[in-house]
Amino acid sequence: MSKISYYSQEALDKLRSDLDNLCNIERPKISEQIAQARDKGDLSENAEYDAAKEAQGLLEMRISGLEEKLLYARVIDISKLDDSKVLLYCTVKIKNIDTDQTFEYTLVSESEADLSQGKISANSPIGKGLLTKEKGDIAEISIPSGVLKFQVVEILRK
Numbered sequence: 001m002s003k004i005s006y007y008s009q010e011a012l013d014k015l016r017s018d019l020d021n022l023c024n025i026e027r028p029k030i031s032e033q034i035a036q037a038r039d040k041g042d043l044s045e046n047a048e049y050d051a052a053k054e055a056q057g058l059l060e061m062r063i064s065g066l067e068e069k070l071l072y073a074r075v076i077d078i079s080k081l082d083d084s085k086v087l088l089y090c091t092v093k094i095k096n097i098d099t100d101q102t103f104e105y106t107l108v109s110e111s112e113a114d115l116s117q118g119k120i121s122a123n124s125p126i127g128k129g130l131l132t133k134e135k136g137d138i139a140e141i142s143i144p145s146g147v148l149k150f151q152v153v154e155i156l157r158k
Helices: 009-038 047-071 125-130
Strands: 005-007 073-075 090-096 102-108 119-121 138-143 146-157
Touching: 005 009, 009 047, 009 073, 047 073, 102 125, 119 125, 125 138, 125 146
Parallel strands: 005 073, 102 119
Antiparallel strands: 090 102, 090 146, 138 146
């Protein structure tokens, strides 16, 4: 059984849009490719038919995966979250105690995580360590080479 996943409204809308695209645009394209390949004759030696059928199987898996995500998706109303604590969909500025480097991350669901955009999963080690911390708190995060210590410098809702 899958678990409930939390999304912003924007992320949920994107999932729905992706599903709509797969069902209403990509599925008919692949059906057309299968029909064209079938018209070419003997299916036992038809590489185009085999490729189209494989693409159809992969597409149906993607559709099924998105449908399952949407089934268990819940939207978080960001405006109702406590902005004094690090929670999902907040941006947090942290300082590494040992190196004095500062970082800014937005905690998001696993499916929205993208380190290049500064979005980390709330289920990642750093995300878990920061959850529920308040400004000034120290988060100690265990990693294979030891413990990282981060101080929460600022908590923002964007």
